[in-house]
Amino acid sequence: MSKKVFAVIGTGAIGGYYGARLHHGGNDVHFLFNSDYQHVIANGLNVNSHYGDYSISAPDLKAYHSTSDMPKADVVLVALKTTQNHLLESLLRPLLKTNTLVMLLQNGIGAEQEVAEQFHLPFVGGGLCFICSNKLGPGHIDHIDYGRITIGIYGDAGIAALEDFATDLTQSGVEVDVDQHIIDARWKKLLWNVPFNGLSTVLNADTAEMMSCEELVNLSKEIMIEVQQAARTTNTDITDTLIETMLLNTAKMKPYLTSMLLDRRNHRELEIQYMYKNAIDLAKAQGVAMPKTQALYEQLCFINNQIKSVK
Amino acid sequence: MSKKVFAVIGTGAIGGYYGARLHHGGNDVHFLFNSDYQHVIANGLNVNSHYGDYSISAPDLKAYHSTSDMPKADVVLVALKTTQNHLLESLLRPLLKTNTLVMLLQNGIGAEQEVAEQFHLPFVGGGLCFICSNKLGPGHIDHIDYGRITIGIYGDAGIAALEDFATDLTQSGVEVDVDQHIIDARWKKLLWNVPFNGLSTVLNADTAEMMSCEELVNLSKEIMIEVQQAARTTNTDITDTLIETMLLNTAKMKPYLTSMLLDRRNHRELEIQYMYKNAIDLAKAQGVAMPKTQALYEQLCFINNQIKSVK
Incomplete structure (x- = not known):
């Protein structure tokens, strides 16, 4: 104490x-x-x-x-x-x-x-x-x-x-883990959150439904690779193995509704500034483009505008 | 006769x-x-x-x-x-x-x-x-x-x-127009269909709703630019002016439900092979990537799978 x-x-x-x-x-x-x-x-x-x-x-x-x-x-x-x-x-x-x-x-x-x-x-x-x-x-x-x-x-x-x-x-x-540079931990969490929160929200789908579609698994992986490349701009190393492991674990998980999809269903504003826009801007400042993440972000802006306009 | x-x-x-x-x-x-x-x-x-x-x-x-x-x-x-x-x-x-x-x-x-x-x-x-x-x-x-x-x-x-x-x-x-090389005409029609059919279907929105969101207009334009670049691989020239004109006309149109969104709402299979996959593959064969179009296509595959699985 x-x-x-x-x-x-x-x-x-x-x-x-x-x-x-x-x-x-x-x-x-x-x-x-x-x-x-x-x-x-x-x-x-x-x-x-x-x-x-x-x-x-x-x-x-x-x-x-x-x-x-x-x-x-x-x-x-x-x-x-x-x-x-x-x-x-x-x-x-x-x-x-x-x-x-x-x-x-x-x-x-x-x-x-x-x-x-x-x-x-x-x-x-x-x-x-x-x-x-x-x-x-x-x-x-x-x-x-x-x-x-x-x-x-x-x-x-x-x-x-x-x-x-x-x-x-x-x-x-x-239980605590100390990962001194918070940005490393944040990129690693974004690695999952960016594809799965956004795509589940746009498609109104749980993780099991998403993982059952080969093309959507491919898109999720491509977005993860964009996050991996963005993370490198702040000297955060994300391994290919971590991407593969996360995908395998997601495929094995029970059907899961992401927090952003729950926000959408409950008409709550989406956390797109810190989960998408800031990541895209950090990478862009170092000359790294995230085209598929950006496309997803722009779709989420549309949904977020709908949510805000109803309030 | x-x-x-x-x-x-x-x-x-x-x-x-x-x-x-x-x-x-x-x-x-x-x-x-x-x-x-x-x-x-x-x-x-x-x-x-x-x-x-x-x-x-x-x-x-x-x-x-x-x-x-x-x-x-x-x-x-x-x-x-x-x-x-x-x-x-x-x-x-x-x-x-x-x-x-x-x-x-x-x-x-x-x-x-x-x-x-x-x-x-x-x-x-x-x-x-x-x-x-x-x-x-x-x-x-x-x-x-x-x-x-x-x-x-x-x-x-x-x-x-x-x-x-x-x-x-x-x-x-x-009334007939002859545009001898059919592929030129097809790319020009895709210029509108690729962004607006797909995004309206994924977001379940009409054209007026879409055009009211700045980020989504931006995404539509970025996808149009990908189609423009893809069209160049078959020697079809699409001018920047045509893109701007189409966006302006779409903003002025009465709210319009695209054919693909109507297909989704009526649980009919989506025309994604010829409207997306073939365009992406034609460009890819010439070394031109269409990342945002591809991301949209992969989302449409998910929706199309849902439609087919209900049948």
Whole structure:
């Protein structure tokens, strides 16, 4: 148990779960709630988990409706969807002090650098969560399986803080991998997310349906190769073997609905900026084109416009 | 009026219309019917048209249920969808004699060469129909508007026969353009069909919805540029101006549902072999890649598999 102050922005399926784990480990965790605020004040934060259910209620639950009311934090877990990152200017600023470690538990690529520049931070961390967790209702999280997290940092000055945070997580019972350069981990996750999230969303199909079509497997692989080539522009090495392994594993998986397809079906904005546009732009800046990824991105823009126009 | 024997394979919205026009012009036209055969024997072939309604009944109607019963023809109009071209071996062979002009009134590219090789013909013609015509029911065709046809030939030995056929059409009141090299005309039609048929089908959208999304207009244009580059491999010149004009016209058009999207909605097999695969293969044989067209084709394969698996 550390003496640090932890803040969680976005207390949903991800932020609520890891925040509760840290709290369970004896840490001082402060949670920001939006629409759930009144409900959790009355009913607490409740996590169902195969590790055992866990609830935090008043006065133990430090719940807030505005980050202006929260103490400045040593570690901030940002677990918003990236479509909400335009809110960070107002949400994050009040929590920052010298050497605050901001951890972006988000999909996609490029947000750490963006946040570092926006807030003039010497380093910003990122986390990739390999977890099956859903929000069932206000302040009510269902942790179904897994929970391992890969963390890394943008800005070498933050490596010590990152290692400290890894220890906090481990002591709270969370499995952690440290992949110091967060961009390596992000490209490896994009390797699967770029083809399968996008194509499943455009074609309204689960992974099993997709893998049953030879031409679509071919297209998925071609897009993976584009991601592999894009990753090389930031010195991230993705092996051909990793591509083949991911395809084989996807073919063996039970039918799976990607998060982006679920977003589409639930009329939620798609995370295309950080999962597609930033990757394409990073590669393009180094003279590497991603034509098939770009074509998929442009189709997703169309679907995203439809979703936004209905709201 | 010529003394030639005309045969129509596929007496639907296209074949029925042009066959009836030739018959109205005094020509000897023999029609092949499939499921409509019994109905037309009893009720005739009926064309509603803004040029005036026109019916052909027994004994004037020369209707057949098998090409084996038909006389050998001077001109055969093939108006099947390209998804039925595997039937040509049995349908077409009985009609052929020396110098029969086969005219493929079909979408896509590459079928003239294929039929010429398959049947050892010195030339095969093709036609692109700019017509708004629907089949309302058995032997009942509704010609709504337009009707101009662009015809050309594969195999220079057929130019005289093509010109003769153009005269037959003109004398029957059909507007005709002769674009001697059919492949030029086919690439120009693909220039619009490849982006708009495919993307509208994948995204289940009409042209107006598509043109309202900046990224999708960009993707459509990028695919058109791939078609332009592919066309150069067969010495067909498509100007940048034609691309810009087509995009402007599409933006001004009333909302339009492409034929491929209608096929998808009606669970009919998609014409992707001749509209996509053949174009990609023609370009590839000359070292020209069409990555975005290929990605779109692979998505269409997935949708086409879904359609076929339901049948």
